[in-house]
Amino acid sequence: xxxxxxxxxxxxxxxxxxxxxxxxxxxxxxxxxxxxxxxxxxxxxxxxxxxxxxxxxxxxxxxxxxxxxxxxxxxxxxxxxxxxxxxxxxxxxxxxxxxxxxxxxxxxxxxxxxxxxxxxxxxxxxxxxxxxxxxxxxxxxxxxxxxxxxxxxxxxxxxxxxxxxxxxxxxxxxxxxxxxxxxxxxxxxxxxxxxxxxxxxxxxxxxxxxxxxxxxxxxxxxxxxxxxxxxxxxxxxxxxxxxxxxxxxxxxxxxxxxxxxxxxxxxxxxxxxxxxxxxxxxxxxxxxxxxxxxxxxxxxxxxxxxxxxxxxxxxxxxxx
Amino acid sequence: xxxxxxxxxxxxxxxxxxxxxxxxxxxxxxxxxxxxxxxxxxxxxxxxxxxxxxxxxxxxxxxxxxxxxxxxxxxxxxxxxxxxxxxxxxxxxxxxxxxxxxxxxxxxxxxxxxxxxxxxxxxxxxxxxxxxxxxxxxxxxxxxxxxxxxxxxxxxxxxxxxxxxxxxxxxxxxxxxxxxxxxxxxxxxxxxxxxxxxxxxxxxxxxxxxxxxxxxxxxxxxxxxxxxxxxxxxxxxxxxxxxxxxxxxxxxxxxxxxxxxxxxxxxxxxxxxx
Numbered sequence: 236x237x238x239x240x241x242x243x244x245x246x247x248x249x250x251x252x253x254x255x256x257x258x259x260x261x262x263x264x265x266x267x268x269x270x271x272x273x274x275x276x277x278x279x280x281x282x283x284x285x286x287x288x289x290x291x292x293x294x295x296x297x298x299x300x301x302x303x304x305x306x307x308x309x310x311x312x313x314x315x316x317x318x319x320x321x322x323x324x325x326x327x328x329x330x331x332x333x334x335x336x337x338x339x340x341x342x343x344x345x346x347x348x349x350x351x352x353x354x355x356x357x358x359x360x361x362x363x364x365x366x367x368x369x370x371x372x373x374x375x376x377x378x379x380x381x382x383x384x385x386x387x388x389x390x391x392x393x394x395x396x397x398x399x400x401x402x403x404x405x406x407x408x409x410x411x412x413x414x415x416x417x418x419x420x421x422x423x424x425x426x427x428x429x430x431x432x433x434x435x436x437x438x439x440x441x442x443x444x445x446x447x448x449x450x451x452x453x454x455x456x457x458x459x460x461x462x463x464x465x466x467x468x469x470x471x472x473x474x475x476x477x478x479x480x481x482x483x484x485x486x487x488x489x490x491x492x493x494x495x496x497x498x499x500x501x502x503x504x505x506x507x508x509x510x511x512x513x514x515x516x517x518x519x520x521x522x523x524x525x526x527x528x529x530x531x532x533x534x535x536x537x538x539x540x541x542x543x544x545x546x547x548x549x550x551x552x553x554x555x
Numbered sequence: 556x557x558x559x560x561x562x563x564x565x566x567x568x569x570x571x572x573x574x575x576x577x578x579x580x581x582x583x584x585x586x587x588x589x590x591x592x593x594x595x596x597x598x599x600x601x602x603x604x605x606x607x608x609x610x611x612x613x614x615x616x617x618x619x620x621x622x623x624x625x626x627x628x629x630x631x632x633x634x635x636x637x638x639x640x641x642x643x644x645x646x647x648x649x650x651x652x653x654x655x656x657x658x659x660x661x662x663x664x665x666x667x668x669x670x671x672x673x674x675x676x677x678x679x680x681x682x683x684x685x686x687x688x689x690x691x692x693x694x695x696x697x698x699x700x701x702x703x704x705x706x707x708x709x710x711x712x713x714x715x716x717x718x719x720x721x722x723x724x725x726x727x728x729x730x731x732x733x734x735x736x737x738x739x740x741x742x743x744x745x746x747x748x749x750x751x752x753x754x755x756x757x758x759x760x761x762x763x764x765x766x767x768x769x770x771x772x773x774x775x776x777x778x779x780x781x782x783x784x785x786x787x788x789x790x791x792x793x794x795x796x797x798x799x800x801x802x803x804x805x806x807x808x809x810x811x812x813x814x815x816x817x818x819x820x821x822x823x824x825x826x827x828x829x
Binding site: 253257258264271275283293351361367375379384393428440488508521524525531 | 564567572574581582585594637641642644657667671672674675677678679694695701724730731762778781793796804811812815
């Protein structure tokens with residue numbers, strides 16, 4: 236018999252201590268890497284937002300306090316002039332666009348994703364094929380889907396206008412991505428097309444955890460399927476759905492690439508990420524852009540805390 | 556009534572499949588068209604010209620862009636997996652104080668808005684002197700590949716039974732031996748899936764690639780495609796753009812379809828979009 240098998244309790248404690256030391260050692264590279272690429276740059280970005288750093292003068296920025304956020308000065312005439320992001324109409328336009336986009340897209344994705352998941356949860360011939368098909372939009376790079384759709388939504392030669400004209404739904408061609416009225420709509424279409432599969436797969440995982448006998452029992456009792464869905468299925472899937480929604484929401488709030496390529500010049504679709512990078516890199520207002528990115532970060536952080544607190548979402552999975 | 560119901564169900568299935576597949580089908584269709592045929596709307600294939608595919612490689616540095624993407628994505632994933640294997644062992648199998656907090660922090664980082672670190676990373680990349688090189692992207696992509704791989708591998712390792720480790724502990728194996736001899740052989744499937752998802756994430760990334768590279772030879776595929784332009788400002792070369800899009804998407808789609816079961820499992824475990 237192996238002598239270590241009869242280890243005393245002090246030997247066990249020693250073993251545990253050794254394991255913890257090893258664990259710390261194993262964690263060091265990851266923690267170091269995350270400090271390097273996440274914590275430190277985040278700290279620097281926040282720091283930049285309180286300076287007057289510009290792209291051409293990265294290291295010569297002076298501390299200017301909250302001036303990038305808000306500053307005011309009273310003129311001799313008694314009039315007060317406000318400056319900074321918090322009074323910038325372009326910024327508030329971007330905030331509104333982002334929130335509107337995130338809310339509408341995630342809501343529709345959750346509903347459509349649930350419908351697709353319910354379809355995939357049913358047993359029918361060719362189910363594997365359908366699941367493979369819905370993975371395609373998810374797998375296509377965002378930039379490629381943006382290009383594909385901007386071709387399909389092209390005002391002159393696009394297939395979408397062609398179909399709608401043939402069906403008699405519209406009477407004249409629509410400039411989907413260029414017109415102010417439809418630009419946001421175009422972005423929503425592409426985003427929903429691309430990310431509903433992700434939502435559907437997460438919902439499906441939740442659905443598959445619902446025991447089958449629940450459905451059988453309610454079938455015997457003669458309960459209407461729609462009632463079964465709202466009274467039994469939905470409450471059981473809710474934890475999975477809540478997690479899926481928050482991930483999608485965070486993704487939607489930081490949206491950048493789709494809009495950058497699909498509707499580059501439309502002010503009705505400029506989001507917080509877009510406007511922040513524009514200031515930082517293209518307009519040489521590095522610090523001003525950093526202030527905007529810091530605001531977006533704060534906004535998202537508050538949102539997460541609120542969501543976890545209100546929804547009691549178990550993200551760590553420790554209570555599984 | 557029952558027939559009607561079945562019919563409605565299959566109609567719904569059909570709509571789901573057509574909506575999912577059609578845009579890519581249409582991109583393929585367009586990529587084979589040249590000249591004036593491009594500007595006629597067709598629902599079925601009418602011409603098969605490979606001209607656009609030749610033009611893609613003649614224009615700019617597209618082959619170079621593909622190689623850049625492959626290099627950046629492979630390096631990023633390799634580095635992330637290397638660090639994630641040991642870290643996730645510690646997080647999944649060893650009880651220590653602050654473990655829950657550390658896990659939450661890792662999850663929080665994976666959900667970071669990338670724009671929030673953009674100016675800080677920009678400064679760092681300029682400072683180290685790797686601006687406009689693949690290393691700038693490998694460094695910055697770690698911010699999303701590392702937390703993602705750690706998270707998925709941790710959930711995977713946590714679900715393995717305690718017994719597999721016990722025997723090794725009894726035999727006096729060190730934690731390092733336990734990882735390499737006991738866990739690694741079991742983890743290959745999980746490593747492949749996680750690696751693939753992280754690879755797709757790195758392959759598709761746009762914001763960092765757009766900001767940290769500035770010349771044609773160092774760009775990755777998504778940026779190169781977004782910048783493809785025609786002879787004049789008003790003339791978008793749709794055929795070429797679609798050919799390029801098809802070229803970079805087909806390998807990914809094939810990989811995804813081959814590994815679809817594992818990918819679905821990995822996505823649900825991670826809950827994070829790659």
